[in-house]
Amino acid sequence: MTTQLPPGMHLETVDDKIMTLNVGPQHPGSGHMRLIIKVDGDYIVSCDPDPGYVHRGEEKMAEYRNYIQNIPHLERPVIHDSSNILYPYCLGVEELLGIEVPERAKYIRVIAAELNRCIYILYWLAIYGIFLGHSTMFMWPAGDRELFIDLLEAMSGARVTHAYLVPGGVRNDLPSNFEERCLRQVEYFEKRLKEYEAIFYQNPLLKARTEGSGILSRTDAIRLGTTGSVLRASGVDFDVRKKEPYDVYENLDFQTIVMKEGDSYARSRIPYLEMFESCRIIKDALKKMPKSGSVRTKLKPNPKGGNDEVYRRVESGRGAIGYYIVSNNRPEPYRVKISVGSFRNLICMPYLLKGEKLGNMPAVYWGLNYWPVEADR
Amino acid sequence: MSSGTDKDVEVKDTTEEHSDNSENAKSDSMSKDEAKKFYEEKGLDLSPDVPVKPKPIPAFEKSLADKISSKFGDKIRVDYIRSDRIRVTTKREDIVDVAKFIRDELKYDHAESVSGVDYPDSSEIEVIYHLGSYTDEKLGRQIFALATRVPREDVPNPGSDATRTPSLRDVFYSVEFHERECFEMFGVYFEGHPDMRRLLLPEDWADIPPFRKDFKIKGR
Incomplete structure (x- = not known):
């Protein structure tokens, strides 16, 4: 048979010894994506990630709406981290339109972003826990997450989809006595977080499954262009908040968490340790924030961006998020490209799963801090 | 190669925009105070009284751009140099050589994103790394476009x-999935890409590539 196949299609050769398994798209262990895994006995010989089941064309939709109308739908790819996915969009639009943000708004945005980061990491930790058979680690983060959800609800009025950050600042000012309430809850959470260590991270079963599995070397982590906790677990000290500080991060006291092991255990531990840093940032920001003042620079209706383009990035719970916005002097952007951490980390999945036992697939997969909806956009 | 947009050196752009705005302000017969207030309300520091100072070109970024221009000369065009951002356009025949130079001499080591931008008016699609x-x-802090x-x-x-x-997958391994997208x-x-298959779209997608401008969202 010499049929010429069109580009993008290929024929597959079948081996009797190798079995092909479809993990997903409905399987709860993969999220809304499919991993086409080939196994030889119990060992994975190859893995082909097949995302796209939750592709919603956010980038295309953004071309049909003006800069303000774009806010609510652009946070949809990852609603648990909605402030962080909106952050680079707001920074980019501000640069395009030449808007200055009031000082108080900058601090409020940082607080919202860090609260959101904790919400996301706790949600991820809950799923990570349950897929490694640790139901306590599902219940605790899912419960403690409510602390931060309540705080963001008080700030923005919505529990999950906040749409709180807008170009020019934030949508509304903090409610009265927010500072004390936030401080109280963050301090309680810090105490609570220490208990996670004993019950989960020092658990011999977790260590036995994750330590030494799916090792990503420093060189490979850089070569594959990974980002976020995956990168920092392989010993690369890179955090956009430190390297390219946006808003007021350079005034705040925190450090980057880096581990050298590069295994699944290190990848799952880094987000946990980062929550302590987030708490430090929130407490420091509450201290340094101006107590009063404007929180939003008003834009004129239907602002136009000029013939220009920007690329802005921030650090989210899953790594760097970059927005590339091209404007052509119209109220709508000409093109919006969202480069998200989950999509960038997807490339190392085939590398890490090769040679692993099939039963270890969830430990490696969820350790990547991968969010299928965000990767698809 | 003709350019579809008015991307020139950035300094020139801002001055043009500014002179446009001040003309508009005159034709609407606003007084100077009114015009100043109008611009302040917009949050833009564009009041016609204040002379525009061209933004200084940052030295470190300039040195990087100079390195690449002295090597390639006419083969590349430096579109802008801003703080932390440099953008360079090249012909597709030269892109692999330029990318290798950026990797080996300028020490950039990974791709953050690969974007396409469709320009149907000039019948071109731009690919930006x-x-x-x-x-x-x-x-x-730097991003090299x-x-x-x-x-x-x-x-x-x-x-x-x-x-x-030509694919840049052999130069920057991290572009693999971005180029597929x-x-x-x-x-x-992307010629030379080892695995040029679809990634996000379904296998049976039979329409034109959906992010092109002539693919319209229904009802819009």
């Missing part, structure tokens, strides 16, 4: 028409 560096401490333009066909036949460009969404075929 945003490159960053993890290993070089000085480049932590490397752009090229490929011809665009009105009736696309992805993979079999002239919309193709660009292929399915814009129909740009």
Whole structure:
């Protein structure tokens, strides 16, 4: 048979010894994506990630709406981290339109972003826990997450989809006595977080499954262009908040968490340790924030961006998020490209799963801090 | 290669925009105070009284751009140099050489994103690589945008028409999935990519590449 196949299609050769398994798209262990895994006995010989089941064309939709109308739908790819996915969009639009943000708004945005980061990491930790058979680690983060959800609800009025950050600042000012309430809850959470260590991270079963599995070397982590906790677990000290500080991060006291092991255990531990840093940032920001003042620079209706383009990035719970916005002097952007951490980390999945036992697939997969909806956009 | 947008050196752009605005302000016969207030309300520091100072070109970024211009000369065009951002356009024949130079001499080591931008008016699709560096401490803030333009066909036949460009996968390994996405969404075929299959779109997608401008969202 010499049929010429069109580009993008290929024929597959079948081996009797190798079995092909479809993990997903409905399987709860993969999220809304499919991993086409080939196994030889119990060992994975190859893995082909097949995302796209939750592709919603956010980038295309953004071309049909003006800069303000774009806010609510652009946070949809990852609603648990909605402030962080909106952050680079707001920074980019501000640069395009030449808007200055009031000082108080900058601090409020940082607080919202860090609260959101904790919400996301706790949600991820809950799923990570349950897929490694640790139901306590599902219940605790899912419960403690409510602390931060309540705080963001008080700030923005919505529990999950906040749409709180807008170009020019934030949508509304903090409610009265927010500072004390936030401080109280963050301090309680810090105490609570220490208990996670004993019950989960020092658990011999977790260590036995994750330590030494799916090792990503420093060189490979850089070569594959990974980002976020995956990168920092392989010993690369890179955090956009430190390297390219946006808003007021350079005034705040925190450090980057880096581990050298590069295994699944290190990848799952880094987000946990980062929550302590987030708490430090929130407490420091509450201290340094101006107590009063404007929180939003008003834009004129239907602002136009000029013939220009920007690329802005921030650090989210899953790594760097970059927005590339091209404007052509119209109220709508000409093109919006969202480069998200989950999509960038997807490339190392085939590398890490090769040679692993099939039963270890969830430990490696969820350790990547991968969010299928965000990767698809 | 003709350029579809008015991307020139940035300094020139802002002055043009400014003079436009001040003309508008005059034709609407606003007084100086009114005009100043109007611009302040917009949050823009563009009041006609204040002379525009061209933004200074940052020295470190300039030195990087000079390095690449002295090596390639006419083969590349530096579109802008801003703080932390450089953008360079090149022809697709030269893009692999330029990318190798950026990797080996300028020490950028990974791609953050690969974007396509469709320009149906000039029948071109632009492919932009945003490159960053993890290993070089000085480049932590920097993003290098490397752009090229490929011809665009009105009736696309992805993979079999002239919309193709050399892949940078052998230079920057991290572009692998980004280029696959660009292929399915814009129909740009990356020659030399080892695995040029669809990634996000369904296997049976039979329409034109969906991120092209002539693919319209229903009802809009």
